[in-house]
Amino acid sequence: MVFVGADLDHWLVDAPLPKLSLTTLEGQPAVAPWTGRDTVVVLWAGWCGPCVAELPLLADAMGHSGADRHPVVLLSIDDQPKVARRALSRAVRHPPPWTVLWGGPEAGGLLGVRTVPTAFLVGADGEVDRVWTGHQDRSTWTAILRP
Secondary structure (H helix, E strand, O other), X not given: OOOOEEXXXXXXXXXXXXXXXXXXXXXXXXXXXXXXXOEEEEEEOOOOHHHHHHHHHHHHXXXXXXXXXXXXXXXXXXXXXXXXXXXHHHHOOXXXXXXXXXXXXXHHHHOOOOOOOEEEEEOOOOEEEEEEEOOOOHHHHHHHHOO
C-alpha cells in the first residue's frame, strides 16, 4: 500500500534539504531557489501518471490561493530533462509562475523518495517543515500553498 497525504514521520522533517546538483530543463546549471523564503518543492517525473495528472491541479491551486507567498519548484527526477519538458507541455497549457528544474534520478535518491509525486515545504532556513506523498487533489494543494 502506498501512503498518500501528509507524511509527518518522513526522515527529512526538521532536517535541511540535502544539496542537489540541479539544471534547468535546457541543461543550464541552476542554484537551489528554496532558501530565504518558504518554498514548496515537488518531486515528480514525466513517466509518472499521477505526477502528470497532478500538474493541472497544482497550477489551478496556485492561481487561486495567493501562492506567490509560497513559490513552487517542480523538481524532475526523469532520466533526461526532455522527458519533463514534453510532459509539462502536454499537461499544462498556461503554466503558472513555478520554477522547473531537473535533478535526475539522483535527486530522488538523495531525498529518500519512494513515491512520486512527493512535495516538501522547505522553510526559509532550508529545513523541511512538512512532506506530502502521493497525488494530492486541488483542495489539498490550496491548503498547502496557503501561508
